[in-house]
Amino acid sequence: MQYLKVFIKRDCQKCPAAKEVAGRFPQTEIFDVEEVDGLAEAAFYSVLCTPSIVVVDEEGMELHAWRCTVPTTSEIAEWVN
Numbered sequence: 001m002q003y004l005k006v007f008i009k010r011d012c013q014k015c016p017a018a019k020e021v022a023g024r025f026p027q028t029e030i031f032d033v034e035e036v037d038g039l040a041e042a043a044f045y046s047v048l049c050t051p052s053i054v055v056v057d058e059e060g061m062e063l064h065a066w067r068c069t070v071p072t073t074s075e076i077a078e079w080v081n
Contacts, residue, residue: 002063002080003027007042007052009034018051018070025080055079 006022008015009032022028031038033050038071041047045054049068053076056062 001027001058003029003058003078004076005041005045005054005056006030007033007038007047007050007054009050012050014070015051016052020066020072022053023075024073027080029073048073062064 004022004025004027005029006018008019008030017053019030022030031041033039033042033047042052045052045056045062045065047054047065047067050079051070053071054062054065055076066075
């Protein structure tokens with residue numbers, strides 16, 4: 001099973017759209033990079049900009065990512081079961 005990790009911050013103009021698209025998938029975690037836990041998770045996945053969406057497997061290994069952009073629902077669906 002794949003999971004989505006969505007990285008956002010409060011003043012990001014594209015972040016609401018990223019949250020809305022990713023929210024259509026059940027295994028989605030939202031991380032605010034302005035919080036300690038969110039920043040640590042972003043550093044682990046080399047996320048340097050928002051919004052970023054990372055697809056990971058059960059072990060947390062990155063399978064695919066969209067950084068600094070908002071993918072379409074169908075683009076995400078290609079990577080998520």
